[in-house]
Amino acid sequence: MGRLRGLNRTLCLVGLLCLVGLVASAGPASGWSSPIAYTTNNSSNDVSVIDTGTNTVIATVPVGVSPFGAEATPDGSRVYVANFGDNTVSVIDTATDTVVATVPVGTGPIGVAVSPDGSRVYVTNNGDGTVSIIDTATNTVTMTVPAGSAPVGVAVTPDGLRLYVANEGNGTVSSIDAAGTTTVAVGAAPVGVAVSPDGSHVFVTNSGDNTMSVIDTATNTVVATVQVATKPEGVAVTPNGSWVYVANNGDGTVTVIDAVSFQLILTVVVGSAPVGVAVTPDGSRVYVANSGDNTVSVIDTATDSVTTGPVPVGTSPAAFGKFIGP
Numbered sequence: 001m002g003r004l005r006g007l008n009r010t011l012c013l014v015g016l017l018c019l020v021g022l023v024a025s026a027g028p029a030s031g032w033s034s035p036i037a038y039t040t041n042n043s044s045n046d047v048s049v050i051d052t053g054t055n056t057v058i059a060t061v062p063v064g065v066s067p068f069g070a071e072a073t074p075d076g077s078r079v080y081v082a083n084f085g086d087n088t089v090s091v092i093d094t095a096t097d098t099v100v101a102t103v104p105v106g107t108g109p110i111g112v113a114v115s116p117d118g119s120r121v122y123v124t125n126n127g128d129g130t131v132s133i134i135d136t137a138t139n140t141v142t143m144t145v146p147a148g149s150a151p152v153g154v155a156v157t158p159d160g161l162r163l164y165v166a167n168e169g170n171g172t173v174s175s176i177d178a179a180g181t182t183t184v185a186v187g188a189a190p191v192g193v194a195v196s197p198d199g200s201h202v203f204v205t206n207s208g209d210n211t212m213s214v215i216d217t218a219t220n221t222v223v224a225t226v227q228v229a230t231k232p233e234g235v236a237v238t239p240n241g242s243w244v245y246v247a248n249n250g251d252g253t254v255t256v257i258d259a260v261s262f263q264l265i266l267t268v269v270v271g272s273a274p275v276g277v278a279v280t281p282d283g284s285r286v287y288v289a290n291s292g293d294n295t296v297s298v299i300d301t302a303t304d305s306v307t308t309g310p311v312p313v314g315t316s317p318a319a320f321g322k323f324i325g326p
Contacts, residue, residue, distance in 0.1 A: 035280050036094065037287050037324045038079045039296055040067035041314025047081060048296075048313035049097055052280060052287070052324065055298060055311050059097040063090035068318045069112035069123070070276075072325035073136065079325065080121045080134070082109035089123055089132075091139055094325060101139040105132040111154040112321050113163070122163055124151040131165060131176070147174045148183065153193035153235075153320070155202065157217065164202045164215070166190035173204055173213075175220050182220050186213035192235035192320070194244070196259060203244050203259075205232035212246055212255075214262050224262040228255040234277040234320055236286065238301065245286050245299070247274035254288055254297075256304050268304055270297035276319030281326050289319035 034053030040063070041048060047067065049059040064083025067090070072079045079092040082105075089109060091101040106125025109132070113122045121134040129151060133143040148167025151174070155164050163176040168189050175182040187206025190213070194203045202215040205228070212232060214224040230250030237244050237259060244257040252272050256265045271290025274297070279286050286299040294317060295310035 035324050035326060036076075037278070037296070037319070038070050038072065038081075038092065039276075039289055039313050039317045039319040039323060040070045040081055041294075041316060042066050042068055042084075042291065042318045043316035044314035045085075046314050047079070047092065048317070050287075050296065050311055050313070052285065055308055057311065057313060060314065061092055061097050061099065063092070063099060064088045064102065068110045069320045070323045071112045071114045071121075071321040072323070073114050073118040074116060074326065075118060076325040078136065079323075080112050080114065080123075082112045082123055084108050084110050084126070087125075089121070089134065103134055103139050103141065105134075105141060106130045106144065110320070111152050111165075113154040113156050114322075115156055116158060116160045122154050122156065124154045124165055126150050126152060126168075129167075129169075131163065145176060146181070147176070148172045152191045153204075155193045155195045157195050157199045158197060159199060162217070164193050164195065164204075166193045166204055168207070171206075171208075173202070173215065175217075184215055184220050184222065186215070186222060187211045187225065191233045192246075194235045194237050196237055197239060197241045201259070203235050203237065205235045205246055207231045207233055207249070210250075212244070212257065226257055226262055226264060228257075228264070229253050229267060233275050234289075236277045236279050236322070238279050238283045239281060240283055243301065245277050245279065247277040247288055249273050249275055249291070252290070252292070254286070254299065266304055268299055268306065270299070270306060271295045271310055275317070276321065276323060278319065278322055278324045280324055287319070287324060289313070289317040289323075291316045291318060
């Protein structure tokens, strides 16, 4: 990288991954009528809270040092933020927009993913090649598992049974489940990872060779490689599973890809040095954190165009992960 949100029933497998039954969320736990975006600001050590209904910052939450990854729990009650600079995870209560817990993890935490039932948080530790597993009931680390070299992005399959971790240091993705770990070779310096809503494919951005690898989860093999733009980092899939959005840090664009045919559709110009990208729960808009100009761009997915002026946030926004709550 260089810089460096309930639960009905749970059957857990060796404390690592869970098969879950979910209760549908009744709406944002924060009480807001619109989804809320939590944008980590890497250089100002805080999180900008954006009301996506008005595209305004409604709060700023101080967190740890150099926050990077962030993800909301499925019910929207908490946001977990990986603080790269002080080896912690901040837990934000979205009802009050305050930090209610700070969890020590491994070295250089960077990527965050929450299990579908909201019971576990997975944090990649870029500096020591591991993933910390946090129990959200106690906000403590219950297990640490090895990944590959310099892990960055992490995502969980919809059934909660498997983790995919992008290992920037050795051009691989670790597929981790209760049976063990499978290593999948992808492109150079993989950073972002996202799983399709049906769990059939994993999309991995390769920042070192300007491509996106597509992994078939049934076989854990790469079935397509898509040329994107310069230094792709964040990646997100629309809730209907139709489109993939890739933030290209090196040229200030977002690439739109057909998630079925794996064909590049078009490229959207956003702000400077975009890192994180996330889609609203209804799939209507994409939010892009532009680390180079301290803004968030908003893309209308119906037209794939930027439809509003950029939202000013903190310094060097990263927002790496599913940073928009329900």
